[in-house]
Amino acid sequence: xxxxxxxxxxxxxxxxxxxxxxxxxxxxxxxxxxxxxxxxxxxxxxxxxxxxxxxxxxxxxxxxxxxxxxxxxxxxxxxxxxxxxxxxxxxxxxxxxxxxxxxxxxxxxxxxxxxxxxxxxxxxxxxxxxxxxxxxxxxxxxxxxxxxxxxxxxxxxxxxxxxxxxxxxxxxxxxxxxxxxxxxxxxxxxxxxxxxxxxxxxxxxxxxxxxxxxxxxxxxxxxxxxxxxxxxxxxxxxxxxxxxxxxxxxxxxxxxxxxxxxxxxxxxxxxxxxxxxxxxxxxxxxxxxxxxxxxxxxxxxxxxxxxxxxxxxxxxxxxxxxxxxxxxxxxxxxxxxxxxxxxxxxxxxxxxxxxxxxxxxxxxxxxxxxxxxxxxxxxxxxxxxxxxxxxxxxxxxxxxxxxxxxxxxxxxxxxxxxxxxxxxxxxxxxxxxxxxxxxxxxxxxxxxxxxxxxxxxxxxxxxxxxxxxxxxxxxxxxxxxxxxxxxxxxxxxxxxxxxxxxxxxxxxxxxxxxxxxxxxxxx
Amino acid sequence: xxxxxxxxxxxxxxxxxxxxxxxxxxxxxxxxxxxxxxxxxxxxxxxxxxxxxxxxxxxxxxxxxxxxxxxxxxxxxxxxxxxxxxxxxxxxxxxxxxxxxxxxxxxxxxxxxxxxxxxxxxxxxxxxxxxxxxxxxxxxxxxxxxxxxxxxxxxxxxxxxxxxxxxxxxxxxxxxxxxxxxxxxxxxxxxxxxxxxxxxxxxxxxxxxxxxxxxxxxxxxxxxxxxxxxxxxxxxxxxxxxxxxxxxxxxxxxxxxxxxxxxxxxxxxxxxxxxxxxxxxxxxxxxxxxxxxxxxxxxxxxxxxxxxxxxxxxxxxxxxxxxxxxxxxxxxxxxxxxxxxxxxxxxxxxxxxxxxxxxxxxxxxxxxxxxx
Numbered sequence: 001x002x003x004x005x006x007x008x009x010x011x012x013x014x015x016x017x018x019x020x021x022x023x024x025x026x027x028x029x030x031x032x033x034x035x036x037x038x039x040x041x042x043x044x045x046x047x048x049x050x051x052x053x054x055x056x057x058x059x060x061x062x063x064x065x066x067x068x069x070x071x072x073x074x075x076x077x078x079x080x081x082x083x084x085x086x087x088x089x090x091x092x093x094x095x096x097x098x099x100x101x102x103x104x105x106x107x108x109x110x111x112x113x114x115x116x117x118x119x120x121x122x123x124x125x126x127x128x129x130x131x132x133x134x135x136x137x138x139x140x141x142x143x144x145x146x147x148x149x150x151x152x153x154x155x156x157x158x159x160x161x162x163x164x165x166x167x168x169x170x171x172x173x174x175x176x177x178x179x180x181x182x183x184x185x186x187x188x189x190x191x192x193x194x195x196x197x198x199x200x201x202x203x204x205x206x207x208x209x210x211x212x213x214x215x216x217x218x219x220x221x222x223x224x225x226x227x228x229x230x231x232x233x234x235x236x237x238x239x240x241x242x243x244x245x246x247x248x249x250x251x252x253x254x255x256x257x258x259x260x261x262x263x264x265x266x267x268x269x270x271x272x273x274x275x276x277x278x279x280x281x282x283x284x285x286x287x288x289x290x291x292x293x294x295x296x297x298x299x300x301x302x303x304x305x306x307x308x309x310x311x312x313x314x315x316x317x318x319x320x321x322x323x324x325x326x327x328x329x330x331x332x333x334x335x336x337x338x339x340x341x342x343x344x345x346x347x348x349x350x351x352x353x354x355x356x357x358x359x360x361x362x363x364x365x366x367x368x369x370x371x372x373x374x375x376x377x378x379x380x381x382x383x384x385x386x387x388x389x390x391x392x393x394x395x396x397x398x399x400x401x402x403x404x405x406x407x408x409x410x411x412x413x414x415x416x417x418x419x420x421x422x423x424x425x426x427x428x429x430x431x432x433x434x435x436x437x438x439x440x441x442x443x444x445x446x447x448x449x450x451x452x453x454x455x456x457x458x459x460x461x462x463x464x465x466x467x468x469x470x471x472x473x474x475x476x477x478x479x480x481x482x483x484x485x486x487x488x489x490x491x492x493x494x495x496x497x498x499x500x501x502x503x504x505x506x507x508x509x510x511x512x513x514x515x516x517x518x519x520x521x522x523x
Numbered sequence: 524x525x526x527x528x529x530x531x532x533x534x535x536x537x538x539x540x541x542x543x544x545x546x547x548x549x550x551x552x553x554x555x556x557x558x559x560x561x562x563x564x565x566x567x568x569x570x571x572x573x574x575x576x577x578x579x580x581x582x583x584x585x586x587x588x589x590x591x592x593x594x595x596x597x598x599x600x601x602x603x604x605x606x607x608x609x610x611x612x613x614x615x616x617x618x619x620x621x622x623x624x625x626x627x628x629x630x631x632x633x634x635x636x637x638x639x640x641x642x643x644x645x646x647x648x649x650x651x652x653x654x655x656x657x658x659x660x661x662x663x664x665x666x667x668x669x670x671x672x673x674x675x676x677x678x679x680x681x682x683x684x685x686x687x688x689x690x691x692x693x694x695x696x697x698x699x700x701x702x703x704x705x706x707x708x709x710x711x712x713x714x715x716x717x718x719x720x721x722x723x724x725x726x727x728x729x730x731x732x733x734x735x736x737x738x739x740x741x742x743x744x745x746x747x748x749x750x751x752x753x754x755x756x757x758x759x760x761x762x763x764x765x766x767x768x769x770x771x772x773x774x775x776x777x778x779x780x781x782x783x784x785x786x787x788x789x790x791x792x793x794x795x796x797x798x799x800x801x802x803x804x805x806x807x808x809x810x811x812x813x814x815x816x817x818x819x820x821x822x823x824x825x826x827x828x829x830x831x832x833x834x835x836x837x838x839x840x841x842x843x844x845x846x847x848x849x850x851x852x853x854x855x856x857x858x859x860x861x862x863x864x865x866x867x868x869x870x871x872x873x874x875x876x877x878x879x880x881x882x883x884x885x886x887x888x889x890x891x892x893x894x895x
Contacts (some may be wrong), residue, residue, distance in 0.1 A: 018882060309767050333770025342768070350768040353761045364758065365769035367751045376750050 006068060007032040007164050007195040008053070008084070013062030015048055022048045023059065024220045030164070030212075032067075035186055035196040037206040037227070040216030041239055041439040042410055046199045049216070050166050053197075054086045055079040066164070085157025089169045091149050095142035100124065102141055103156050120159070127158050131188050146294075147178035154185065158194075165189065166197045171205060175294050176467055176500035183209045201239075201440075203232040204468065215239055240441050250451045253475040256285035259428045259459035260306070265315035267305050275301040277483040278315065283428060283459045288450065290474025290491070291463040292499050298483035299463045300345055303432045306461070307342040308332035320427070336365055341421035343414075345432030345463065351417040354406035358396070361405050362387040362420055390419035395445070411442030418446060428459040435469060447473060467499055481505040537884045543828055547821055547869060549876050551835070554868040558861045567852045579845025580838035586845070588718065588727025594830075594837030595729075595794045598736040600815025601822055601829040602743050603787035607673075608824050609747055610780035611760035616662060616677025617788040618812025619684030620655040624789020626688060627654030628796045629696065629706060629803035636710035643713045648735075648793055655789020656782040658684060663781025667774030673781070681812075688805060696803055706803040715798040730798035732790070739787065740826035756780050788812060814866070821869040832869075839865065 008030040015023040023045050030036040040046045051057045053064060055073045064071050066082045073079045079086075093102050100121060109116035124137050133151050141149060150170060157165055167186075171179040186196050186209060198210060206213050207227065215223045215238040223238050237243050260283040267276035276298050283289050293299055304310045306317065308331045316325045319338070324330045329338065336342075344350035352361050363372050363383055372383050387401040394415040396408070405413060414435070421429060434450065435443040450473060454460055464470050470477055471494055478488040479502035487502045502508065559569030580590045600617045607614035614620075627650035635643050662676035689704065698707035718729040747753035759766045759776040766773050795807040814836055821835070822828030843858035868875070 307768070308770065331770055332768060336770060344768050349762070349764045351765065353758055353765055355761050356757075360754070363754070364765065365771075367754050367769075373751060377745075378749055378751055378754060380749070 005032050006030065007066070008197070009065040009068070010049075010053070011063050011065070013049070013052060013059045013064070015045075015052060015057060015059045022219050023052070026062070026216075026221050028214055028221060028224075030195055030197060032195050033190055033193050034211040035190050035198060035209055037210035037213040038197060038199045038216060039201060039203070039206050039213055039235060039239060041201060041441075042437055043439075044216040044239070045219040046216050047168060050086070050168060050197070050199055053079065053084060054166065080160050080162070083161060083163035085160060085162025085165050087150065087153040087157060087165065087167045087170060089172060091153055093141045093149060093152060096140065098138050098140055099135055099144075099152050099155075100137040102152055103137075103159050105156075107160060123159060124155065127155060131158065131185065131192065133185060147174055147181065150174070150182065151185070162194075164195045164197065166199070168199045169201070170198070171200070171202065175503045176496055177504055179205070203235055206235065207232060217241055236440055240439070242441070248447045248451060248472045251455070253287045253454065255287040255475070256457060258282045258284050259320060260461075261318040262306070263316045263318070265302075265305065265317065266313050267301050267310060268313045269301065269310075275483050276305065276312075279485055281461075281478060281485065281488075283461050285427070285459045286454060286457045287475045288454050288460045288462055288473055290470035290477045291461065291480055292467055292470040292477055292503060293463075293465070293480035294503050295465045297480045297503075299465075299480055300432070301483070302480070303342070303345060303430055303463055306430055307340070307344070308335040332365070333368075336424070336426075339425075339427035341424060341426030341429040343417050343421050343429070343431040343434065345436070347410075347413050347417050352405040352413055355404060357402050357404055358391070358408070358416055359383055359387045359401040361416055362390060362401075364420065366420070366424060386423075390416065390423060393423070394419040394449075409439070410437035411439045414438050414446065415442065418449060422449065422453060426458065428461070429453060430461045430463075432463045433466075434462060434464060434473075435466070467496060467503070471496070471499070479503055537881050541880060541884055543823060543825070546877055546880055547823075547828070547832070549880070550821075550868040550873065551865060553876070554861075554865040557868075558864050561860060561864075562853065562857070565852045565857070567850055572846060572850060572853060575849045576839075576842035576846050578842075579849070580842030585725045585727055586841060588724060588729040590834070590837045590841040591733055592728040592730070592794070592799070592837075593840040594833045595733045595736045596791050596811040597814060597818045597833030597836045598740060598830060599790040599794065600788055600811050601818030601833050602739060602826065603784045603812075604815045604819035605822070605824040605826075605829060606743065606747070606756070606787065607780055607784040608819055609753075609760050610756045610776055611763070612663075612666070612673050612777060612780060612784075614659065614677055614781065614784050614788075615674055615816070616659060616680050616812070617784070617791075617815045618808050618810070619677070619681035620658045620785040620788035621791035621808045621812050622681075622684040622688050623658040623785075623792075624651040624655035625792030625796045625803065625807055626691070627651045627789065628792040629709075632709040632713040632797060633696070633706060633803075636713055640712040644715065644797070647713060647797055648790070651789040651792045651797075652786035653789075655792070656786040659781040659785025659788070660778060663778040666781070667777040685806075688803075692803060692805055698802075704805050708802045709797075711801075713797065714801055715793070717798075728799040730794065732794035732798045735790070735793070737830075739790070740830060743787075744826045752779070788815070814862075817866040817870045820873060835865075836862070 006029050010026055010028040013023055013026040026049055038046050048057065052059045053073065055076045055078050058074050064073055066084065071078070071082045073082060094105065097105070100117060103124060104116050104120045109119065121137060128134060133155060135148055135151050135155070141152060144152070154165065170182060174182065189196055198205065200206060210227045213225055213227050213230065213235065214221055215235060217239060262279055262281040265276055265279040266274065269275050279302065281289065291299055291302070301310070305312050311330070312325060316323050317330070318324070348354060353364065366372065372379055384401055390396070391399045391401065396412045396415045405416065408416065431450065434446050438446065450460060450462070462470065462473055471491065474491045476488065477491050477494050477499065478485050479499060480486070481503060482505060486505060486507050555573070562569045562572050580586055600621065603617045603620065604614055628647045631647035631650045632643065635646060658680060662673055662680055665671040665676050666673040692704040692706065696706045697704060715730045715732060718724060719726050747757065755771045756776050756779065758769065758771050759773045763773045791808060791811055796803060800807060818829055818832040818836055821832035822830070839862055843861065846853050847855045847858050
């Protein structure tokens with residue numbers, strides 16, 4: 001019978017948030033012992049659906065069957081009882097507890113903690129062995145790298161007897177190598193008969209690991225296919241509803257002169273931590289320099305120093321042959337005036353004022369430009385016209401200059417920021433995470449804009465944690481690890497493995513240039 | 524092809540009148556309802572009390588004069604608290620700033636009365652602004668540069684201001700041979716004209732400060748929403764990280780917003796000292812600075828809203844004293860209870876009805892959009 005090999009089944013699940021129909025008539029069947037991918041753009045309803053399965057939300061209509069039996073899942077406890085475990089995108093761990101303490105959190109088993117701990121330790125060691133999830137159970141979670149923390153989450157779910165494991169965007173914070181390791185673990189789990197549901201928007205992962213894939217678009221399930229019968233292009237098309245270009249189309253770059261020369265740049269943050277260690281970079285006109293790296297390795301600090309938000313602690317920044325490091329004009333406001341555009345990494349925290357209208361966001365950072373001021377008065381008319389022009393050119397939807405920034409989707413918010421920073425005609429553009437949280441359709445557009453700018457002879461620095469994005473956009477790639485540039489290579493020579501190793505801090509054999517430097521340092 | 528955008532998480536717009544009028548009215552109604560219950564408990568007729576209150580505030584020319592005179596103070600302090608709010612600051616110190624503003628007015632009027640009227644009055648107004656601004660500048664500076672929390676420092680500065688005033692009035696500025704802590708009366712040339720000086724109406728404390736307050740409300744709107752400086756203050760208030768990213772200095776704007784806030788609060792001194800008492804006295808601020816917080820909250824930091832809220836509180840002050848006078852079981856304290864309830868509902872409990880009302884209107888809007 002079907003039920004014997006179906007671990008999880010959803011029948012016509014419907015969920016509304018107020019007037020928003022977040023999940024429309026979703027049916028899904030996940031085979032036992034398979035890895036099932038659920039793919040879709042941001043806002044397609046993937047997370048909502050999984051929250052229903054995990055009992056955070058309840059569906060208004062539809063039923064959930066676990067192992068062929070109908071289950072009422074109205075809270076996470078019911079879901080755990082049914083054998084469903086969830087690994088969240090943001091880990092739910094207590095940093096100051098050990099792995100063991102974290103795992104038994106909530107299932108301590110009795111008033112005396114020691115009993116529970118002893119029992120849990122035995123069980124945990126067994127699980128580790130069975131699924132090759134090596135981890136020191138007595139290590140403090142706060143000391144563990146991200147990849148291992150995720151393992152703790154998986155162990156937590158397994159310890160609670162999960163037969164079906166749901167992972168929500170599990171690779172967002174991992175290096176490619178860590179991601180590969182995770183995939184190996186998932187494979188082991190599958191081989192041991194567990195069922196894995198993988199939610200992601202990354203096509204690469206779907207192709208690499210899943211057996212079957214379901215595609216969601218605008219709250220609907222648009223396709224169920226076996227992974228071996230599909231392709232990245234086909235899946236992308238299903239997700240977006242039209243053909244998309246996955247590869248950035250671009251000509252060979254013709255680098256001009258160096259617009260920004262960075263030498264020995266160091267930065268110590270407010271807590272006294274050395275975040276940037278002697279960075280050397282040349283950002284050239286007509287070229288895109290990509291910075292790859294796992295997030296938190298100094299990229300954000302690099303952007304904020306170059307953008308004039310934080311002052312460097314040592315080293316120099318030479319802009320158009322002029323050393324501006326110690327000049328009074330080395331601040332965000334003046335840099336904009338002398339031709340620097342900056343698309344920040346986090347548009348919600350920095351790039352936009354969410355409670356302001358699109359119109360008012362159009363002038364953020366440029367609000368004292370004579371274009372927008374008539375004497376003491378802000379020229380509403382000119383601001384509105386500028387905003388309308390941006391909306392038109394960047395195809396922002398809905399095209400409403402008076403809508404608050406929070407009312408736009410991620411991609412459209414990003415377009416608003418990009419429009420502002422690009423249309424002020426900078427000579428150098430810093431871009432942090434150009435497409436974070438942006439739908440595939442908009443990604444294509446944003447990449448095209450960046451290439452066009454490059455071809456117009458502008459210098460562009462792109463920082464991204466998406467290794468694919470760095471590889472396809474950049475002409476040159478520098479890799480950051482722990483505040484250092486561990487290597488720089490031509491995009492043509494970059495492979496995912498090479499970059500991945502560098503992202504983990506492995507330096508390549510020193511080139512002759514570096515050897516000379518070392519000699520100079522030694523003597 | 525029109526696509527109804529109904530993506531999860533995107534807020535639909537709520538009509539402006541709901542935000543500016545309906546929600547404050549519902550809050551007010553709730554406060555009055557609870558007040559009614561309290562009045563019922565002490566054994567009086569709530570409806571009659573409401574009638575007396577309303578008549579006391581608006582029923583006759585004198586009443587209106589007094590109501591508007593109180594309203595003037597509330598406009599000043601409401602605007603003062605609002606400008607700080609726009610910069611993300613909670614200025615609890617309007618009371619102390621108003622006192623210092625009054626001190627500035629007093630000093631100018633006492634020591635410059637050899638000058639003609641048209642010179643003394645503008646100077647007195649300017650010193651009110653300068654003294655108030657200075658009194659708020661210090662907490663602003665400490666917040667911006669030293670991270671001392673503005674709420675703590677402004678509260679402290681209220682006490683310091685009160686002590687300074689007491690000292691000066693007892694030891695320095697006291698009228699020669701006077702028995703009570705107050706200065707001599709100012710020369711008449713420095714008095715602000717009363718409304719009853721040029722309008723056929725009974726004698727009330729209502730003076731031209733009221734017009735000044737209305738002009739300031741207009742200026743407030745222009746400054747906050749129509750100039751780049753107001754824009755910067757709002758950016759800092761909404762999101763300091765974004766401000767830094769945009770090259771807008773949070774500390775500069777914090778100091779600026781506080782100084783402006785203090786100057787606005789200082790104008791209470793103009794109304795009270797230069798307009799009504801014509802001498803420096805103790806405690807002329809009478810809690811107007813604190814009520815200003817409620818006024819700003821209720822008025823949603825917008826001059827029009829602030830005017831309406833100020834009028835409401837002006838009416839409560841005036842109608843409330845009438846009520847205490849007219850109805851035997853309702854005393855001054857009971858009036859304060861009613862005021863407190865209004866502050867509670869429109870300030871502290873502001874978000875009690877808001878989410879429900881907003882979601883009602885959002886739903887209504889989206890369904891009509893979906894039908895279209």
